[in-house]
Amino acid sequence: MGERVYHKEAFDRAKPEYRNAVLTAGIDEFSKLGLEKANINVIAKKAGVSVGLLYKYFETKEDFFITCVEEATKTLEEIIDGVVNSDDKLLVRAEKLIRAIQATSGADSKYVKLYNEITRISGNDGAEELAAKVEGLSATTYRNFIEAARKSGDIRSDCDTAMFAFFFDTLLMTLQFSYTCDYYRERLKLFCGEDIFDDDERMVKELLKFLESAFTFEHADVKRLER
């Protein structure tokens, strides 16, 4: 419950232009090079700010990095959540999310790359809290509305909603990486061929087909219907 803050008070008081410049330059470099390869001096120069000032804002490079990650995931959540309507049905919501992910892969790819970067932070330090901060929202949102869908009979009644929310999020998260991060892009190409990136509809159609069956058809139902 620490709820640690990853910036000094000076950063709160800083002029918005400086705050933005610093965050933008940080997100840019960290998403391009990763935490350790990115260079603080370069970032400061790109932000049009002295290194000294940067260290008045943040205790360490790591703290600065985490602040950038927080900003990036906040932005990402806004983009993604912005497109779904709270009373959409599961499959409608899924479709909107898939399309939003495909759209995000261009200009906003740096936010996704940063998100991917934290995926491998280790060494107990802030892993737990960071995960909670980044995944917390989708975890509860997905679980809640899948639970609701189950109660209202929209989807199968025999599923563990927490687990199904996890599978749902897994597919969408990986999809996001698959459209933006080098390794995941190559992986998707290996499975589906180069042209998968030119045919967004194929992905939408097939993933929806997959999700629809997974979420709506119960073994028992089908057996009963077959007599």
Place this chain on the structure above:
Amino acid sequence: MGERVYHKEAFDRAKPEYRNAVLTAGIDEFSKLGLEKANINVIAKKAGVSVGLLYKYFETKEDFFITCVEEATKTLEEIIDGVVNSDDKLLVRAEKLIRAIQATSGADSKYVKLYNEITRISGNDGAEELAAKVEGLSATTYRNFIEAARKSGDIRSDCDTAMFAFFFDTLLMTLQFSYTCDYYRERLKLFCGEDIFDDDERMVKELLKFLESAFTFEHADVKRLER
């Protein structure tokens, strides 16, 4: 087509004890600390070998790292593939894979961590080739047997087998990370609670339920059965 080799000839000629010691120490450190934080001098010491010799075996730290990754994924593939039988049906195969993944999360976690580590290498260098090397096998294996299952009527006939193989692999790959890598573990806990790691059966049951429906039930079939 490049098929680059990531070690010098001296490494092929090296005594097996040295080769093993070097690879073991490398896998150990790289999986614990990641490519850039791991220290070559420390690795050499742990392997009981001089730095100079290490650099007779490998051109650069990166080359050494990639060789370790190759070794790790080879081992991982052997562990995982060892449990499935070539004529298992899709769901049987899935169940065996899930259980193998759960079992691997203990002692062999370092191989998974290394695998996770390459997931975010970028900068065109070897991303493409590396992905092909690591994912190539599962990509073709999965696609082939899902294709076969479709032809023999074991699973739905209306699916794009390449895409469905991709979804299948996505779920299993992420599951692997979720049992071993810090961030992914936290994420799984957020969705399903602390005790998910004490109840392996819950995961097996729910994921199989999810996969069974996704792979076997066609929308058209269900509609027809409902009249």
Place this chain on the structure above:
DNA sequence: TAGTGGTGTGAGCAGCGGCTCACAATTCTT
């Protein structure tokens, strides 16, 4: 024994980069 070519060593070079600190400029307080 002398020569060749490989294996193996590890002190230490060199360059990079995170971070500091002495100082200047500015704003706030009284």
Place this chain on the structure above:
DNA sequence: AAGAATTGTGAGCCGCTGCTCACACCACTA
């Protein structure tokens, strides 16, 4: 206006670490 506090600078310190290289040892050949 004097003093205090905060913002802002950037040259450069210093610790770290990837990698080298001069040398020793060994095996084999002739």
